Amino acid sequence: MTAALLDVDHVGMIHSVGGLLTRRAIRAVDDVSLRLEAGTPEILAVIGESGSGKTTLARMILNLAIPTTGAIRFLGTDVTRIRSRRERMAFMRQVQPIFQNPFEAFNPLKRIDRYLFMSARRFAGVRDRVDIEARADKALRQVGLSLAEVKGRYPHELSGGQLQRIAIARALIPAPALIVADEPVSMVDASLRMSIVNLFKALRDELEVSIVYITHDLATAYYISDRVLIMRRGKVVESGNTRAVLDDPRHPYSILLKDAVLSPEDAGKP
Amino acid sequence: MSAAAPATERVLTVRELNACYRTRHFGARREVRAVDGISLHVDRNELYGLAGESGCGKTTLVKTIVRGIRPPLAVAGGAVTFRFAGRDRDIYALEQRELENIRWRHLSYIPQGSMNVLNPVRQLRQSFVDFAYPRIGRPMPEFLQQVESHLDRLRLEPAVLDSYPHQLSVGMRQRVTIALASICRPDFIAADEPTSALDVVVQNEVLGLLHDVQQEIRSSMILVTHDIGVHANVTDRLGIMYAGRLVEEGRTVEVIRNPRHPYTSHLVTSLPRIGDRTQKRGLDGAPPNLADPPPGCRFHPRCPLATAACRAEAPPLVEVAPGHRVACWVTAPPRSPATVQ
Numbered sequence: 218m219t220a221a222l223l224d225v226d227h228v229g230m231i232h233s234v235g236g237l238l239t240r241r242a243i244r245a246v247d248d249v250s251l252r253l254e255a256g257t258p259e260i261l262a263v264i265g266e267s268g269s270g271k272t273t274l275a276r277m278i279l280n281l282a283i284p285t286t287g288a289i290r291f292l293g294t295d296v297t298r299i300r301s302r303r304e305r306m307a308f309m310r311q312v313q314p315i316f317q318n319p320f321e322a323f324n325p326l327k328r329i330d331r332y333l334f335m336s337a338r339r340f341a342g343v344r345d346r347v348d349i350e351a352r353a354d355k356a357l358r359q360v361g362l363s364l365a366e367v368k369g370r371y372p373h374e375l376s377g378g379q380l381q382r383i384a385i386a387r388a389l390i391p392a393p394a395l396i397v398a399d400e401p402v403s404m405v406d407a408s409l410r411m412s413i414v415n416l417f418k419a420l421r422d423e424l425e426v427s428i429v430y431i432t433h434d435l436a437t438a439y440y441i442s443d444r445v446l447i448m449r450r451g452k453v454v455e456s457g458n459t460r461a462v463l464d465d466p467r468h469p470y471s472i473l474l475k476d477a478v479l480s481p482e483d484a485g486k487p
Numbered sequence: 488m489s490a491a492a493p494a495t496e497r498v499l500t501v502r503e504l505n506a507c508y509r510t511r512h513f514g515a516r517r518e519v520r521a522v523d524g525i526s527l528h529v530d531r532n533e534l535y536g537l538a539g540e541s542g543c544g545k546t547t548l549v550k551t552i553v554r555g556i557r558p559p560l561a562v563a564g565g566a567v568t569f570r571f572a573g574r575d576r577d578i579y580a581l582e583q584r585e586l587e588n589i590r591w592r593h594l595s596y597i598p599q600g601s602m603n604v605l606n607p608v609r610q611l612r613q614s615f616v617d618f619a620y621p622r623i624g625r626p627m628p629e630f631l632q633q634v635e636s637h638l639d640r641l642r643l644e645p646a647v648l649d650s651y652p653h654q655l656s657v658g659m660r661q662r663v664t665i666a667l668a669s670i671c672r673p674d675f676i677a678a679d680e681p682t683s684a685l686d687v688v689v690q691n692e693v694l695g696l697l698h699d700v701q702q703e704i705r706s707s708m709i710l711v712t713h714d715i716g717v718h719a720n721v722t723d724r725l726g727i728m729y730a731g732r733l734v735e736e737g738r739t740v741e742v743i744r745n746p747r748h749p750y751t752s753h754l755v756t757s758l759p760r761i762g763d764r765t766q767k768r769g770l771d772g773a774p775p776n777l778a779d780p781p782p783g784c785r786f787h788p789r790c791p792l793a794t795a796a797c798r799a800e801a802p803p804l805v806e807v808a809p810g811h812r813v814a815c816w817v818t819a820p821p822r823s824p825a826t827v828q
Contacts, residue, residue: 266686267657376773377541406540407713408750408789411757412769433686440759440767463761477687479716481755484743 220293222255222427223278223395228287230273230451246270246277246284247451253395255292258425260417262442262459264432264474270451271431275399278429279314280305291395310340313388317400319380323372329380330368332387333357340391356386359424360416378409385416389424396420397429402437414441435478439463447471497570498675498707499529499552504565506551509558519778521547523731524565526804529675529707534697536722536739537711538754540774544731545711546599549677552709553596554578554586569594571674591622595668597678602660605652611663612648619670637670641699658689662696672704679711694721715754719743724810727751730775730785733804737811747813749790784816792817 230246247270253261265271276282277289280296289296291312299305316322323329333353343349354364360382372380381401388396398417402410418441420426432438438445438459445459447470455468466472506522521544529535537545550556552567567578571593581589590596605614615634616627623630635645643662652660661681668676678697682690698721701708710722718725718739725739727748735748746752757767772789775781781788787797796816804814805821813819 266688378769378773406542406774407715407754407757408540408770408774410769411759411767412771414759415767415769435687436759436761439761440764460764473688475761477691478761479687479691479714479720480760481715481719481743481758482760483716484719484740 219255220290221252222292223251223253223429224290225249225251225274225278226288226290228274228277228284228289230270230277230282231285244451245273248287249274249446249448249451249453250287251446251453251456253427253429255394258421258427259443260421260428260430260441262430262432262438262445263448264435264438264445265448266433266474268450269448271448272399273451274448275314275397275429275431278397279312280308306339310391311393312395312397313391313393315381315384315388315396315398315401318404319377319384320372320404322384323380325372327371329370329372329375329383330364333364333367333383333390336387336390352390353386356389357383359389359420360386361412362386376409377405378413381405381413382416385413385420389420389426392424393426395427395429397431399431400433401430403432403434410437417441435463435474436480447474495530497528498531498533499527499570499709500566500568501525501527501552502566502568504548504551504567505563506547506556506560507563508547508560517778520563520780521560521731521777522551525728525733526565527726527733527736529709531674531707532701532705533724534701534708534710534722536718536725537709537728538713538715538718538725539728540713542774542777543728544777545713545728546679547731548728549596549679549709549711552578553594553677554581555596555598569675591619591671591673593674595671595673595676597664597668597676597681599679600684601664601668601681602657602684605660605664607652610649610651615648615667615670618667622671634670638666640703641666641669641696643696656689658685658693661685661689661693665693665696665700669700669704669706673706675707675709676700677709677711680713681710682717683712683714690717697721715743715758727754730780731777732785732801732814733812734786734814735812736804737808741808741811747807747811747818748786748815749792749818750786784814 227248227250228246229248232243232245233240234243235241263271277284283297299308334349337343337349337352341352343352350364357363362382402413405413414437417428421428430442442459445462446456447454449470455462455471466475504522504525508519508521510517525548539545551562569576569578620630638645643666647663682693685693722739725742726733726736729750735742735751743755746755753770759767770789775785783799784797784802787793794817802814802816803821804812805819807813807819
């Protein structure tokens with residue numbers, strides 16, 4: 218069997234809280250396993266309410282948090298064993314994050330193009346100014362923008378939708394194999410949301426990037442993801458093919474989640 | 488719908504309201520018109536919804552309606568009239584003291600993120616005392632009794648009064664703030680994005696609570712949220728805002744089932760649904776900058792139906808069916824020149 222792109226193997230994250238006598242353990246993530254195969258790009262949605270551990274799971278996959286139990290292997294190597302800067306850079310080149318709030322992801326005092334240039338210099342290994350700009354422009358074109366529109370501008374001059382596209386473009390510069398997107402559209406306006414969601418589909422289909430899509434929105438998960446993982450209180454309660462799971466959820470919590478979705482089609486019903 | 492109410496009484500009338508943010512930097516004046524000539528009304532026991540994307544002016548409109556404004560936001564024209572206890576009150580003509588008397592007792596405002604205003608170092612019982620005790624004017628034991636029975640009617644455990652805010656979940660805190668805002672049984676409640684920070688399951692509990700409040704104290708309400716799904720499930724009438732203007736308004740069912748403005752159509756049809764994998768599209772372009780809005784209809788640069796008329800002049804809000812108003816030259820052309828302003 219060949220090494221999986223991402224193999225999350227029975228991971229857990231336990232925080233201990235309280236004082237000497239009242240100490241108790243909180244299992245933020247409890248025995249979660251998932252696997253993304255190399256060579257078959259797919260979008261895996263991780264759904265759950267706040268506090269279900271989905272962001273902690275994302276942070277562990279990104280190697281921003283170290284699991285207390287279990288292992289996370291990326292192309293066969295255990296990410297928690299990464300020690301040297303060289304290994305870390307190699308890992309970051311392959312696995313890139315996109316965060317929830319595009320307004321907070323960028324420093325307001327820095328020009329936005331600096332992020333793109335920095336990523337190009339660090340991860341794509343280009344040194345020459347012209348090459349760096351060409352690399353940034355290419356990434357921006359993949360998300361429907363261009364360097365000419367963005368160059369020299371500060372975050373406040375751009376809309377949330379544009380900023381989120383730029384965040385995605387930045388993540389694309391190193392040509393990663395995996396993108397971990399934590400609630401990437403929840404802060405984006407309704408009229409722009411679908412263009413970002415469609416962009417993720419295009420990344421999978423055209424650039425063959427696998428995506429871990431973390432969300433609480435069942436409708437967009439249904440729309441773009443191939444597989445789904447429903448989490449509650451750190452545990453996976455149901456997983457499988459997105460359509461199969463969401464069309465006919467079996468676990469009581471999944472049923473509750475699905476029933477709680479409010480749809481415009483309900484207008485006029487009592 | 489409120490079939491029980493005898494004759495509809497207008498609790499809130501907003502006429503040609505204009506509000507703008509005025510700033511001055513190094514002598515250069517800048518004016519951002521966030522509420523532009525909005526007229527609407529809310530009847531007694533009615534739940535009026537306001538939808539639109541961020542930066543379209545919905546929060547500014549609500550702040551202006553409840554006179555919760557402070558510089559640089561200023562009202563540039565128009566009137567807001569409430570009808571409380573059989574008397575019409577122009578909220579901008581009131582003295583500060585009269586305003587204090589109206590707040591809480593007749594008019595409650597639940598601003599965005601209000602679940603974070605509870606005092607973190609005091610039990611919730613104390614927060615109720617701080618906020619509401621002076622307004623109710625009853626002896627303390629009787630007041631606390633009233634608080635408990637109010638919570639009970641809203642299906643909240645009166646035991647929450649003994650807890651501190653950090654001991655409760657966000658959803659629970661939001662329900663407590665709603666209980667707090669309704670304890671004086673106000674005639675009118677304005678709630679700004681009360682469910683936006685919440686998960687779907689908790690969101691439903693909070694919306695259920697708002698519904699209970701309305702049933703219980705028969706107040707009118709303005710509910711602001713960008714989520715059309717929420718409006719479809721709770722509001723009676725719905726106003727859609729775009730770039731500071733009201734572009735469509737009508738009964739919620741009508742607006743969602745039969746949208747007339749291209750922006751509303753987009754909002755309603757672009758949402759993905761469970762069980763539907765057809766391709767959905769986002770709108771091209773970005774919401775306009777209110778400091779420099781496009782001429783004519785503000786939606787025209789993104790509108791698939793835009794014509795020369797749309798670029799030249801802003802369309803008026805015209806009635807296309809009883810109670811259904813739309814501002815669009817293409818889908819709702821004014822029938823006679825007299826309706827054009």
